[in-house]
Amino acid sequence: MKRQSRLSADQVQSDILEFFKYSLPSLPSSGLAALATIDIAKLGIQIATLTKNWPGVCQSGVALAASVVAVRQQWEGVNDKLERELGRCVGPHLDQFIFALTQVTEACHVGIQCDMLLDGGFVGRQILQTANPEAQEVWDWATGLVANGSADLSDDELRAKIAEGAWLSVRQRIDLDPSAAVETIMTWGRQVLEVMSSAPPLPLVSGGQNSAWTAMLNTVEMAQGLEPQLRVPFATVTGSLTPLAACESGRDIIYLIAGFAAGAAVRYFGGQEYRKPPESLQIPGASVEFARQVDGILASVGKLPPEDLVGRSALIDHARSIVGAQVFEPILEEWPDIEKPVFIPVGEMQTIPISAALFRGRSLNAQLDATIAPNAAAVLVAAGGRSKETGRVATVMADPANGEIAIPWVVAEATQVAAVYAQRPDLIVQYEGSSGFPQTGDRSTLTAKPLVNATSDHVLAQIEDAQIVHLACHGYLPKGEGLPGLLLHGNLTFDALEHHRFADGATVVLSACSVGRSISEAPFAQLGFPAMLLSAGACEVVASAQPLLDCRQTVDLMVSLHEYLRDGASASRALAQAIKDSESHGVPSAVWGSLEVYGARPK
Incomplete structure (x- = not known):
């Protein structure tokens, strides 16, 4: 069963506009408005779920997702305390929102939301990895200085340290004129910003049911015509990271999603088939509770003595079996042509075994050339290595x-x-x-x-x-x-x-x-x-x-x-x-x- 209900194009447009309504005013704020919205949105998701009002779950979900992004904007760098607190506050409600999207709208919208929520704060870093060699070289040099405390040195001390190169890595020990280095990085940055600012807004709805997907394909083709270092920022802005990553990697990208009572999978076709519209599949047994049950089984493995290989293997094999039966059997029966997938587990689904899952008596990695990725941007960057x-x-x-x-x-x-x-x-x-x-x-x-x-x-x-x-x-x-x-x-x-x-x-x-x-x-x-x-x-x-x-x-x-x-x-x-x-x-x-x-x- 793929979907139980479907929204009209007008309703989809309303939900997307609702997202911008909540996100744009919150981004420059102190974050208090976003925190308040999180509580309201969680309650909305819970109430709408009780009546299986999937459009209502989506409406509250876009507000929740936008609020999470807005809160993250208040801090720079990796902040585990913030992310832990957000995780405890939000709980599995984002999982339920992503699941609800698979029930009411085109599957391609799932990728947009997942790209936004799963960036992990690494999008800037991923953009750098595709930069031109000169920009990468300057970045290596600059971060080497920062990592070794250059901010506390005088100009003369800094020049002496650079000349000595004692605490710089081999890659960072390069002969650079600082003024030329700054100009290099600024030129590259201006080029990236120019492309990002000129990217056309993604018309998610304008016409028939497939209009959003058609718009995504147009932006994928535009991205392919850009220099490699500009593709990640362009695809990020236009919401086309997932189809571009599927195309460039030659692999199907499959999101694994757990909801309150059931789960879902969304497939983006890879390689030469990337133009095929994404498909979604409801997976009745793949709920949040199921994912936590599997995690509990695997957590108990570490409580057994290391020499108890029989006991440890029994627990692991039990987890492999139920994951294979509940998650991958429905997927492979629906899509038997899958050969080289990249699975992106969302939220609670990150805890389940994937490569070793048992399907028809054999490990999944013995039957498929399967990998995992944290997000679509990581697939795109890795594929361009x-x-x-x-x-x-x-x-x-x-x-x-x-x-x-x-x-x-x-x-x-x-x-x-x-x-x-x-x-x-x-x-x-x-x-x-x-x-x-x-x-x-x-x-x-x-x-x-x-x-x-x-x-x-x-x-x-x-x-x-x-x-x-x-x-x-x-x-x-x-x-x-x-x-x-x-x-x-x-x-x-x-x-x-x-x-x-x-x-x-x-x-x-x-x-x-x-x-x-x-x-x-x-x-x-x-x-x-x-x-x-x-x-x-x-x-x-x-x-x-x-x-x-x-x-x-x-x-x-x-x-x-x-x-x-x-x-x-x-x-x-x-x-x-x-x-x-x-x-x-x-x-x-x-x-x-x-x-x-x-x-x-x-x-």
Whole structure:
């Protein structure tokens, strides 16, 4: 069942105008009006839901979405406290709004709202990744100065530091005339702003039912005629990010949405079929409560001892089975021609396993070349990545920690992964008194920020020019406050990467616990490593959404993964084949069932 009711063109236009009515006056305000609107809109969604008044849910939903955007405008940069508070305040009401859109209007409107809500604050960063080389070079140089405290230096001290280059990475140690650098970045900025300001407003409704989609296709064609560095800002302004990303990546983009009582999927066709109108599908079992049930099952995995592979695998397989039956069986029965999808889970749906979901007795990634993305902009930027023929092939680092949280198998992992590329590990952190290898350990997720110093820029600089990056260490996902991070020669929070870029088209493997997921209290904020790494230049990220075991089987799995990467496979195909190899040797899902691939390799 695809839709239960449909709005007329006039009603759709009314809802879109309602969005601008609430959003435009709120943006420059103190945010108080937006906060008040959030409460009113939540109540409206609840009341309209009781009577299945989907147009009413949409009307309140656009006010809620606009208010969230307006509140975010009051702060710059990553603000986890704000996003956590917004997440607690809004709850699953945004999920219900997106679900309601699939019931009453053209499917293409879903992409517009998701692009707005899921940008995670990284749109500016994603625009930079597609900038011309001169602008990227100046940005590297400028952020290097900011990251190293240049604001506190006198002009003479700053010139001396620049000349010395001691605390700048290799990429940032460039000979630039500051005045010329400023002119370069300003010229690029003016060009971007000129294109954005000249972008035609998207006529969402003007005529027949397909008028909105026709307008989107027109803006996609206009974007394709622009320089690459102008496509992301243009598509952002015109609301055409999703169809443009589907076209450029050659992959179908499928949004996964959970509502209060049911869920939905929206498919944008990729590659040469991008002109086909998007389609929506109602999924009765994929509710918010279902997503939370799955998350609860997976959360209980970490409560079992690491050596209990049978118990852990039973829980993981149960989650894989019910997700396959409730979510992906309806999708693949409705759309059996899907081959290379990028799934964008919205809100609460970010907690479910995707690649490892069981469909007809086999993992989804064994049947489809599937990846995940935080938003459509990340797909577009990743698809436009340009692999460099120069620079390092691979950077491999490991931090085994010590004491009660020691994970010694990462040493063997880094050594053997580096050997795949005929090199030695770039970094293995040494600790005194480290013990021998346990039979099975757990790279268990830490729930609080570790009391260690920040990872040095010297370490971060080593990952900048490699086409393959492998980091084996502890991951932590704090509850209550703080940002996700890695224990890699210190404390590497994901926002530290704001001042670093990966090589265009890089593949990053995070062999660490739970860093594949975002902070659950802020599901629309994209506060997680995949979003940051993709916005920082990587085109593919392999990461675990749950605890990852520290054992010999994990080492073997990672070595197999890199052997396929070395031979030219995409990360999604390499992971699928490595998991298949592991299964053939009797390795249970407790070892590999939580790994996902984010992003999309350039076609």
